[in-house]
Amino acid sequence: MDCVTDVNNKMTAGLPGQERVYLSSDSVCVEKENMEFELDAFSPKILNGINCSGLPPHKLVVKVGAPVMLMRNIDQTNGLYNETRMQVRRMENHVIEYKTLTGNKVGSIVLIPRLNLIPNNETLPVRFQRRQFPIIMSFAMTINKSQGQTLSKVGIYLSRPVFTHGQLYVALSRVTSKDGMRVLLQDHRHLEDNCTMNVVYREVFESL
Structure with a gap:
């Protein structure tokens, strides 16, 4: 995830045009249990620093022309569902005004406001909501997020070998032709040059 964030930040910085920074408004969800303690212990500054899957960042840097990915189902009839890719207009x-790039309404123009988003992550120390635009920059995306995407050109950056069954297959199968595929391996020292690990849990197939 950190690798994807770094790539997106670098690509956004290199995109021509004036950037705009949108900061979220974060607050602890009002609940009866331990409410007083949570309000005292988790200040807005602490909540601002929380980043987890499925939640846009506190500091969202946007430029016209940048590709983004929608992080919530908003209006599926009009093609606005989770993981829809769009371009900022x-x-x-x-x-923020966007043009949709994927889904059943490609090319349509949409306006999306800030939303109150509550992360569904049980490992977080507190339940809180973030009011922010429900998007994330999408020059690059994780392999898990790429599932369901079909693209003519794909570049796969493997700073380290994949570590989950089927991940490499998912990444390689996003492209429509092998001519549109490029893979960058970053010094996988224990492997031969131009090689990476394909993780397969053979026990998955034993019961078939």
Whole structure:
């Protein structure tokens, strides 16, 4: 995830045009149990620093022309569902205008406001909500997020070998032709040059 964030930040910085920074408003969810303790212990500054899967960052840097990915189902009838890829067209104080790039409404123009988003992550020390635009930059995405995407050109950056059954297959199968595929391996020392590990749990097939 950190690798994807670094790539997205670098690509966004290199994109021409004026950037706009949107900061989220974070607050502890009002609940009866331990409410007083949570309000005292988790200040907005601490909540701002929490980043987890399925939640946009506190500091969202956006430029016109940048590709983004929607992080929530908003209006599936009009093609606005989780993991829809879009391109930023215009940035305002309360809404951002996009052109959809994937789904059943490719090319449509949509306006999406900030939403109250509550992360569904049981490992977090507190239940809180983040009011932010429900998007994340999408020059690059994780292999898990790429599932279901079909692209003409794909570049796979493996800073280290994959570690989960089927991940390499998912990454390689996103492209429509092998001519549109490029893979960058970063010094996988224990492997031969131009090689990476394909993780397969053979016990998965024993019961078939």
